[in-house]
Amino acid sequence: MLWNRPGGIFAMPSRVVKAKSTLRSKGDHDGNSLRKAFYEIRELIVHGRLSPGAWIVEADLARHLSMSRTPVRSALHWLQREGYVIERKNARKSRMIVAPLTKEDAGELYSIIGHVEGLAGRRTAMLPKAQRAEITARLKSFNTQLRQILTAKDSRSAGIFDIDRNFHHCIIERGAGPRLLALHKSIEPQAERYWRLYASSIINDLHLSVAEHDEIIAAITAGDAGRVEQGLQANWQNGCTRLARVIEIFGERGSW
Amino acid sequence: MLWNRPGGIFAMPSRVVKAKSTLRSKGDHDGNSLRKAFYEIRELIVHGRLSPGAWIVEADLARHLSMSRTPVRSALHWLQREGYVIERKNARKSRMIVAPLTKEDAGELYSIIGHVEGLAGRRTAMLPKAQRAEITARLKSFNTQLRQILTAKDSRSAGIFDIDRNFHHCIIERGAGPRLLALHKSIEPQAERYWRLYASSIINDLHLSVAEHDEIIAAITAGDAGRVEQGLQANWQNGCTRLARVIEIFGERGSW
DNA sequence: GTATGCAAGATTGTAGACAATCTGTATATT
DNA sequence: AATATACAGATTGTCTACAATCTTGCATAC
Numbered sequence: 001m002l003w004n005r006p007g008g009i010f011a012m013p014s015r016v017v018k019a020k021s022t023l024r025s026k027g028d029h030d031g032n033s034l035r036k037a038f039y040e041i042r043e044l045i046v047h048g049r050l051s052p053g054a055w056i057v058e059a060d061l062a063r064h065l066s067m068s069r070t071p072v073r074s075a076l077h078w079l080q081r082e083g084y085v086i087e088r089k090n091a092r093k094s095r096m097i098v099a100p101l102t103k104e105d106a107g108e109l110y111s112i113i114g115h116v117e118g119l120a121g122r123r124t125a126m127l128p129k130a131q132r133a134e135i136t137a138r139l140k141s142f143n144t145q146l147r148q149i150l151t152a153k154d155s156r157s158a159g160i161f162d163i164d165r166n167f168h169h170c171i172i173e174r175g176a177g178p179r180l181l182a183l184h185k186s187i188e189p190q191a192e193r194y195w196r197l198y199a200s201s202i203i204n205d206l207h208l209s210v211a212e213h214d215e216i217i218a219a220i221t222a223g224d225a226g227r228v229e230q231g232l233q234a235n236w237q238n239g240c241t242r243l244a245r246v247i248e249i250f251g252e253r254g255s256w
Numbered sequence: 257m258l259w260n261r262p263g264g265i266f267a268m269p270s271r272v273v274k275a276k277s278t279l280r281s282k283g284d285h286d287g288n289s290l291r292k293a294f295y296e297i298r299e300l301i302v303h304g305r306l307s308p309g310a311w312i313v314e315a316d317l318a319r320h321l322s323m324s325r326t327p328v329r330s331a332l333h334w335l336q337r338e339g340y341v342i343e344r345k346n347a348r349k350s351r352m353i354v355a356p357l358t359k360e361d362a363g364e365l366y367s368i369i370g371h372v373e374g375l376a377g378r379r380t381a382m383l384p385k386a387q388r389a390e391i392t393a394r395l396k397s398f399n400t401q402l403r404q405i406l407t408a409k410d411s412r413s414a415g416i417f418d419i420d421r422n423f424h425h426c427i428i429e430r431g432a433g434p435r436l437l438a439l440h441k442s443i444e445p446q447a448e449r450y451w452r453l454y455a456s457s458i459i460n461d462l463h464l465s466v467a468e469h470d471e472i473i474a475a476i477t478a479g480d481a482g483r484v485e486q487g488l489q490a491n492w493q494n495g496c497t498r499l500a501r502v503i504e505i506f507g508e509r510g511s512w
Numbered sequence: 513g514t515a516t517g518c519a520a521g522a523t524t525g526t527a528g529a530c531a532a533t534c535t536g537t538a539t540a541t542t
Numbered sequence: 543a544a545t546a547t548a549c550a551g552a553t554t555g556t557c558t559a560c561a562a563t564c565t566t567g568c569a570t571a572c
Contacts, residue, residue: 032555033556034333034555034556057523057524058523059523067557069524069557069558070557071555071556073330073524073525074329074333077334078333078334078337081334081337081338081442083438093524095523095524095564105433105434108433108435108436111375112436115375116371119368119371177360177361178361178364179361179364179365179368180364180367182339183368186337288525289525289526290526313552313554314553314554315554323526323527324526325528325554326525326526326527327525329554349533349534349554350554350555
């Protein structure tokens with residue numbers, strides 16, 4: 001199907017939106033493979049399907065995602081830049097491996113995200129009262145859900161991650177500008193990775209986190225920026241402490 | 257599906273380093289074009305050679321850097337991810353433009369970097385006294401240099417940026433872990449971009465910044481973490497205010 | 513048995529080709 | 543002349559090829 005080559009004698013109904021039936025000769029060009037690759041690989045990492053420390057081979061991933069190496073490669077560079085993947089340099093070439101999970105890294109990561117959220121939360125606390133009320137209503141709902149799981153001893157913990165994430169997102173989204181939001185979006189999944197892979201830490205101490213959430217909600221209601229910031233930082237700080245204990249027991253992963 | 261290769265590390269049988277004389281048939285493969293592209297393009301942006309709002313064409317940059325589009329493209333994705341470049345989406349395709357400079361963005365950016373440095377500075381303040389002394393010695397030297405430029409009315413302001421950057425780096429490098437350091441390295445040049453492109457704001461109010469630096473040095477000497485954090489945040493916050501005035505006068509760039 | 517060196521396979525980094533899409537302009541139609 | 547249409551150039555997104563390099567396994571020598 002020659003579109004515009006010098007001898008374009010092919011009278012094509014010009015602007016007609018091509019039906020999806022168009023035969024694509026190469027790949028599945030939805031014009032967005034890179035993004036797809038990025039999110040899919042990130043999910044593989046966050047969910048532990050790609051183990052910490054595992055050695056990444058571009059071609060394998062490309063096959064898995066049914067696309068060529070090019071977008072996969074770019075996606076890996078993003079992931080590297082954001083810390084999901086690290087580079088084992090060897091002179092010229094680089095080997096990519098899934099970033100290991102270490103106690104030290106967790107400490108730094110949690111500290112950073114605590115401050116990022118704190119900064120956003122500070123601004124959330126300064127919103128007009130009406131908006132804050134709307135937010136706290138949602139937050140309370142999330143926290144209630146967590147409590148239910150808690151009392152039900154519902155071992156189907158899959159939902160916990162999502163609920164907690166929603167709780168935090170709900171606060172961040174309002175207070176953060178585009179930059180801070182982007183930053184949060186790039187960091188948060190890495191904290192989530194620790195969560196998921198050391199799930200037991202969260203499950204057992206969930207009630208503590210829920211209580212901390214209550215404090216945060218109260219602070220937002222009061223419109224006390226400093227207290228909100230403190231609350232969020234504390235929530236992460238404590239989460240880190242709890243996590244550290246579990247890492248101590250089960251060992252770090254992917255670092256040898 | 258085998259995701260994990262048993263990653264074993266074996267002592268490398270000391271292999272002979274190949275002579276560099278190898279003939280390279282294609283391009284200049286130093287195995288690292290991507291990095292080169294990233295840093296060069298970033299510098300073009302930070303220094304204003306690529307104007308805010310300017311429309312980026314991959315092929316042009318590739319020609320300029322004498323390499324193919326592939327590494328340039330990846331580099332642009334990094335830059336996009338970090339906010340130097342933004343994407344004007346149009347259905348499938350995306351146009352990349354150099355991120356514009358706006359007062360709002362500057363506000364958020366400076367706020368973020370202030371907090372990032374504050375977090376790192378907090379840890380720097382908690383280092384043993386001997387190390388802190390070494391650091392403050394250097395810091396004082398930088399600040400002295402700034403004062404000299406100030407009194408000399410030396411219009412050769414080129415050095416100012418570097419000296420100030422060194423001042424801050426000197427603090428951050430010690431306190432920050434690898435993650436925070438990487439974050440800082442990715443954000444700081446963007447603040448520097450505002451600096452350079454609205455240079456007049458800095459030059460005129462340099463004495464204020466220098467005074468703030470003194471306070472930071474004193475705080476580090478005292479080992480007062482909170483005060484260091486405050487000082488750094490204030491330095492950026494005030495810088496932002498000064499910058500905002502200049503932007504108000506000269507207008508935003510690249511946003512229409 | 514251990515160390516050294518070579519060869520084959522695996523993997524990465526870059527280039528270049530091609531397809532798909534967008535945009536502007538010249539042309540036709542009224 | 544104003545508007546719609548078609549074409550050509552420009553640009554992006556993806557793929558494939560190929561060279562450089564690294565790893566691994568094996569054969570050989572000590």
